[in-house]
Amino acid sequence: MDVSVDQSxxxxxxQCVRSAPQIFDQDDDGLVVLLRQPGSPAERAAAHVAAVLCPAGVITSGGPA
Incomplete structure (x- = not known):
């Protein structure tokens, strides 16, 4: 699974940080930062949930594969 974010x-x-803090963080302006690609199945599932919960739709993922 490849996760990407559109910080702009x-x-x-x-919501991303709450659902997958090991994958996402926020910068000093409060904008999403992708820390790393998810590795384990649990991390991939958490990243997928973060993508679904994002109100701005800035996170894309290939799903919880």
């Missing part, structure tokens, strides 16, 4: 559209809601 981020609204800073932090």
């Amino acid at each position: 559209l981020c609204q800073g809601a932090a």
